[in-house]
Amino acid sequence: MSFGPHLFLAVLEGTVTAFVLALTALGLSLVFGVMRIVNVAHGEFFMLGAVLAWYCSTLISGSPLLGFALALVVAPLLVGALALLTDWSVLKRVDYNPESTIVATIGLLYIVQQLVLTVFGPEARPVAAPVYFRVSFPWFGYSGYKLIVAGLSASLLLATWYALSRTRLGLYMRATQQDYEIAQAFGVPVRNVYATVFALGAMLAAVAGVLIVPVQQAHYLMGLDPLLLSFIVVIIGGLGSLKGTVVAAFVIGLSDGIVSVFFSPTLAKILATLLVAAVLVVRPGGLFGDNRA
């Protein structure tokens, strides 16, 4: 394949990766930014979304589109409920202490993973795409559904941006993020905001899982990779910054797409990790984060 089409494929791959990554990382970034805690089990919420999508697709056999629509409703609701339960039963009990929550969410990660292994099984199970068509370019073909995934991710990102900047909940969240005590003094129900943010973050991950599962397969270990990439994106973009998350996702997604097409995927991962190190040294708060600290 000549250079032009090759580059085109690399950019296409990179863009799709970037949108999915942005959506996956967004939840982590919100939790990280507003609550100042690290949710190590974030990838498991993503995996649960994918696994629930598989169950939905088997419930409604025959019509992948209906199964997919059902999964888009059911998966975030169930995963959100699990997140609320976690918030109430674990995070609140350890008083959102950063170190304790890391340990607690590592525990949650293993519990979810092993439960899924026991109930769902060890195999990778495919879910049919809601719409399947092959976009045929003169040089190569590409999955039409992947382009739809990019489009849906973009609209979800817009919706989140709207919720953050134009609604009362968004205002509460931004206030809590800026100063927990002053927000409380102004009557912001910060504990409820915490619970909501944690659930919202989990729901975003679950939706990302539902979107991505027709491209990959539902598998009980699928949450580990997105978790690492999400951390990279959040660190580069800056804690709790929607803009930073999207920009960083594009930097990582496109560089990953291009470097791995022309060189090797391992080199792409090395570069991403180097970038994290560089950002931590130069701008410890991330590109768009709060760098006063």
Next chain:
Amino acid sequence: MKKREQQTTTRTADSFTLTRREALKSGLGLTAAAGAVGLAGGYLPGPLASSVYAQGSDQPIRIGFQVHRTGIGAVYGRWYERTSAAAAKYINSIGGIAGRPIEIVPEDDGTDPKRGAEVVEKLAVQHKVDFIYGPLFSHVVIGSAPRAGELKIPYFVVSEGYHVASGKLNRYVFQPGITDVRAQITSISSWVMDNLGKKVTMFFPDYAFGYDHRDYFSAEVVKKGGSIGELLAIPPTESSYTRYFPRIPADTEVLYHVMVGPGVLTFVKEMGEHFGSRRPQIFGFIDSLEGVDIATPGLDFLEGTHFWEAFPRYASNTDTRYSKAFREAVGVNASGASKQDPKDVATYSHMFGVWETLFVIKDAVEQSGYRSKKDYPALIETLEGFEWFNEGMAHPQGGKKFVGALHQCYGRQHISRVTGGKLDVVHTTAIEDGMYDAEGDYTKQSL
């Protein structure tokens, strides 16, 4: 629960008024009988067998089972465990090993090399098992085998990697149940070159098992007058493959793929999206789709492509009675899936190795007169003296040559074509097709 029932049987059997010497004698009698019947390619009839077992009861032979219950090998692990349970049940039904019941002691290694070495130690030291067997993934085998050598406990792997036959492990490690990957590749290479094409591009996982494929298949291609277009190593955690396809040279005639892990289905789907109808010939190792239903939506692209299989997944009218009995015993239907759940597809080209390995252990114990750990040297020398395993209930996949110096067995391989969402065998190799020059000799190492 099964195990408990077994122990009860043992206890009842103990109450027979037989001396240990008599019991041992009848056990040896069984050995001779088993040898004779086994050579004739038959299997022991039930009633005779169970009566002998009742007399020859003794302490069970404890076999440690290192199993990939969790981690990326979990699909294989589950089927290995089912096959193992079925084999143990069958062996006990025909009188156990040398008249002693067999007891499997499973331990999960998480498909992790470090944990694997710990599991070997735990089985040997804490559980005090007689032998250890079972691991599949090559990195786990390579990580665990040295510990077995240090502890001097016979260690039977069912991994198909070339690491045993390469002579790089140690005298305690054997692979008597499944052909190694180098022999598999060598045996099918002529057919691929003659029937599919001579310009080959390869996809393989970026670690030991993939390198065996890369090295030995490309060597065979060059030796037989073909050429290699591109060698594409895929990181084991990869989840998207589209980016690799542009590197396939346009004049590629054959695409050779062998992938493992949860991403394999994506690999095949994305390959279909990339090529559409203008695809080269495609030859894959079934490892790419072990545990996956060939009729899965999105895999229609594979129609007309070819796969290597060790043991054909789909039942056919050419199946031997042993092959049928094995399928029945492990609870697999004619399409290669669990009888209970047709969505639960077996790892059929690998799991027979577990079954056959247990029977080799049985033969070795019986022929060497093994009683306890002090008899390890005799057992190992007996194993190294084996030359041939007859097709039969003990070796349902087929007869196998065994090379004692390499601790490795060699069996027939199959090439199947995807036809109507099923695999149809189109070619079966001869054992000699896979033979290569030996690179090591374990018998020269000290015990």
